[in-house]
Amino acid sequence: MNFGIIPQVLPDFLHGALNTVIYCAVSFPLALLLGLILALMGSSRFVWLRGPARIYIEVIRSTPFIAQLFLMYYGLSTILFNISTSLGGTNLAVYVNGWTAGIAALAINYSAYEAEVFRAGFLSVERGQTEAALSLGLNSQQSFFRIVLPQAIPLMIPPFVNDLIYMLKDSAIVSVIAGVELTAVLETYRIRNGSNTIPLFILAMVLYLILSLPTSYFARWYERKLRAAL
Amino acid sequence: MQQTFTRSNVERKPRSWLVILDFVFYAAIIAALVGLAYYFYHFRDSITLFFPVFLGGAGLTIFLSVSSMILATIFGFIGALGRLSRFVLFRVIAAVYVEVIRGTPILVQLFLWGFGIRAVLEQVGFDPYNIAFNFLTLVQFNSIMPSPFIFDAVFYGIIGLSFNYGAYLTEVFRTGIESVPVGQTEAALSLGLNSRQIMRKIVLPQAFRITIPPFANYFITLVQDSALLSTIGGVLELQQLVTAAATANASDANLQLFFYVFGALMFFCICYPLAILARFLESRLGVGY
DSSP: OOGGGHHHHHHHHHHHHHHHHHHHHHHHHHHHHHHHHHHHHHTOSOHHHHHHHHHHHHHHHTSOHHHHHHIIIIIHHHHHHHHHHHHOSSOGGGGOSHHHHHHHHHHHHHHHHHHHHHHHHHHHSOHHHHHHHHHTTOOHHHIIIIIIHHHHHHHHHHHHHHHHHHHHHHGGGGGGTTOOSHHHHHHHHHHHTTTOOHHHHHHHHHHHHHHHHHHHHHHHHHHHHHHHHO | OOOOOOHHHHHSOOOOGGGHHHHHHHHHHHHHHHHHHHHHHHTHHHHHHHHHHHHHHHHHHHHHHHHHHHHHHHHHHHHHHHHTOSSHHHHHHHHHHHHHHHHSOHHHHHHIIIIIIHHHHHHHTOOHHHHHHHHHHHTTOGGGOOOHHHHHHHHHHHHHHHHHHHHHHHHHHHHHHHTSOHHHHHHHHHTTOOHHHIIIIIIHHHHHHHHHHHHHHHHHHHHHHGGGGGGTSSOOOHHHHHHHHHHHTTTSHHHHHHHHHHHHHHHHHHHHHHHHHHHHHHHHHSSOO
């Protein structure tokens, strides 16, 4: 074990860590948005809204993320190529790369989990609140967006932050397609320095810990504060 | 118009013409299933060729998951005892284990076991293949040993998976043990039981029930995460075989895509029944006493 290698590789690792953060920062809001739509669809009274949301959530939650990632990377490019060859025009498949496929797969995977968080959050707001809002003459949209959602958001923040940490860790899997984040950098240097890999692993794990531990402590602190406030 | 809001009025929503679209949804489901059946029919030659192979991979996936879960339970139990220990040293070691494992990606940990620690242990002279081979020779059973390459990858893969899930199970067991009311321990103490008896006869049986639903959920994610072993090479589980079949047919993009679809569907067929079972257990055991 020769730790002298760390100063040489540190800039590349930091750049990889930055890319990891970018992956999460782009994917997580998308996942939240998709998850909110799915949760609203899932709580609808129409089967044609409830059914697709249910199927989506079950299928996404029951397949491994790495399989979804391969499907997104190879499948999307194949489908886009087929479409553009049959319709003519530019080849859309060139837009599928490690960034777009990785972000899409992360957002799609996590939207299913966020939908469950949203659903649980909405259910935790008492039904009496909705009834009171309705009896005051608010319509269902007003009562949802002004009464239920503002009360549910503080309850949903701890699970969201936990899911953000999970996403931070799952973004490592993007390195198996053409992603260029921290784990991909680690893989590059691991193959280059076959006999001296432990310092590289320690460096990558420390960088991941620097990203995830403060976030997880924030979630715990917030949860404790929330429980004290309730 | 003056509206009255009785409770029944709020509960019962007016029928909407949009309900018609429900039937469109059912029709779309049937069309999608027929389409999927046709899609598989289109690739029937590949299915007859590769499905037996994939079934073997699914068997290895289940074997990996079950053996990792058993080992992870041991790690998690030791970790939980460490976190609840009287001694600061054990508490600190267990806390560092949990924080480091839960703060880093499982993929990096699998790389660490499969490439880093494996190479270090080989330099030191530790060879799990030889140990297992000699043991099986002793019991006249060494013909079941696979090649060293495969055996070592599976060995370090199981260690990596279970070491990771041990940290999560540590927290599950700790919250389970802590959720048993203190009054139970006090009552047992006043009846004259010592601390080991209390743990074995009073606390653990009650904690066991609470830990089953999260345990089942972690088993499902473990089955999914075992697909990550395809990245360390040599573990011929389902995702590895699917990726290999797809890569071998990369010249035909549609066939390549079919393999990924088929592999994801096989994982779905393993995980979805488990998810239903976990939900059933949660509804049965999630309630209080």
